[in-house]
Amino acid sequence: MPTITDTVTTPDGACTITLATPEGDGPWPGVVMYPDAGGARDTFTQMATQLAEYGYAVLVPDVYYRNPGWEPFDMANVFTVPEERARLFTMISTVTPDHMASDANAFFDYLQARPEVSGTKFGTTGYCMGGRTSLIVAGRVPDRVAAAMSFHGGGLVTDDPSSPHLQADRIQAAVYVGGAENDGSFTAENAETLEKALAAAGVEHTVEIYPAGHGFAVPDNAPYDAAAARRHWAAMKDVFGAHLS
Template identity: 35%
Template sequence: MPIKSLLIPTPDGRADGFAAFPDDGERHPGVLMYADGFGLRPVLRDMARELADHGYYVLVPNLFYRHGPAPVIDLPAHIDADTRPGIFAELMPMIEAHTPDRILRDADAYLDFLTTQPEVSPGPVAVTGYCIGGLLATRTAAAHPDQVAALAAFHAPVAAAGPDAPAQIKAQTHFGHAASDLTPDDLNDLNQTLTAAGLTYTSEIYPNTIHGFTMSDTDSFNPSALQRHWSRLLPLLDRAL
């Protein structure tokens, strides 16, 4: 499965990133994948390849391109409790600078780029993301309801998208929450909001998980939860795209 390095034009410069897609000369549905806060690194390439292997063109941009090309900061091969505080001390100023206005400008650019690639088939696209990337995916789906047909976010602060976001989303949606991030009462409140907005969705807490459970290069990783994530994501994309 090839990985193609890319420079994506945006109003604020060119975002580096990469795409994974089947090397078969055919066109495939497009998926915009937002990384977690740790950014582009080998585990994201592995996940993009895995998704592309199921017949999708997967675009993964560097969220923090305004601060430099990926990797924006040095990351260890494995992120554990000892290294996490220092990493977040470097990342938080970039995360805080990534305002809703920047998010939406970037989303416009990423979707424009994705849908004009020769390997991408015409029609609606999907957005998916992890951690802060799940929030970005949710805001992208809300801002582009007629273009985004599937939305999936994992261990993401989706409520931070704002109270109006669910009513704007038309995509079929899955939210996979970490047990450390959301109580059952929180989940019930969120799902009542999603139901009231008329979403077609599933939203669940993945058992015995902590924040970051999909990422195999962190000590939050939960292999069974990662497989559950694929078992929710792939059927969603098949239905919607």
Template identity: 40%
Template structure:
């Protein structure tokens, strides 16, 4: 499985990135994968490789590149309860600084770079993300109707700048919520908003999961939650992305 590190020109500098894609010299549908707040690290590289193995060019940008290249902060191999306070003390200023305005400036650069890669198709593409990356994925899809055919967000919050503009979506949507993040009542309210927008979507709570359930290097990891994530993501990409 070929992999490479890249630098993406943006309006605010250069973002380092990781890419994985099938071998063979052909072009493959593009997927922009936004990492969670912990950033690009072995588990994200493994997930990108696994997705690429299904026939996609997967680009994972360092969304916090303004604060330095990967790794933006040093992380323990396993992010458990003891490590979390110190890690989040360093991460939260970066997360809070990553505004909707920054997201939108970067998204155009990421999408243009992705569809310009010789190994990737010209688009439309899919966008997926985890935690804050899920929010960034939804912001990207809302801002780029027509360029984004599918968007999937896992244990990611949705803020008003997204929910107030869902009618602008043209992408098919999957939202996989952690049981620890969203009550059934909150899910029902969100889904009513999605219904009113006319979006083509699925939105569900993954049973028995905590925030961060897809990440095997954290104490929130749920093997069943990660598998459900693949069971939802892969069919979504298969039916929305062209392999021509």
């Protein structure tokens, strides 16, 4: 699949992005794929290429661009080395809901201006931290998101006013959430709360728990689970196929 690296101008600077597209002339519907807390890296370029094979123009942003020169994380030990774990959580804190929303508008503007991309509404998908971003964007920029997906996303039900379940009445997109089992960042109780909020708001949705650990869909994560990953690819094919024209 053709892949380019480019920059998107946002209110806070220049964000490096990767754009993967199918072979051929297009145009194709656009999707923003938000990486996990490890940030944009080769694994996500490969995942964007795989999603592009289904017929989408897929943008992966460097969500940490406000921290120029940040050093990539080694996902094999980022949670076991105290200094790296601390650095990771510091980086996560720099990506606020306001930043997510303003960046998303810039990404959507970029996609809409590309000749390879069709339509004025887009898909979002994300992993871990990116799964939360995907749903926050659906609530904060509702008129531009047709389908929002989250895989082993954390923080989807919290007391913070920006929590996705508290923004459910703003969401216009179809929502799909694939949680991980035994995940303290998105528990079975959280899943029930989110499902009830989406249902009460009249949002078309699916919320389910995969029989796999947090990180199951991302190949360089230690809990990667091939069967669960295949299931997540099938879900994206179905949801985006139904809601992105």
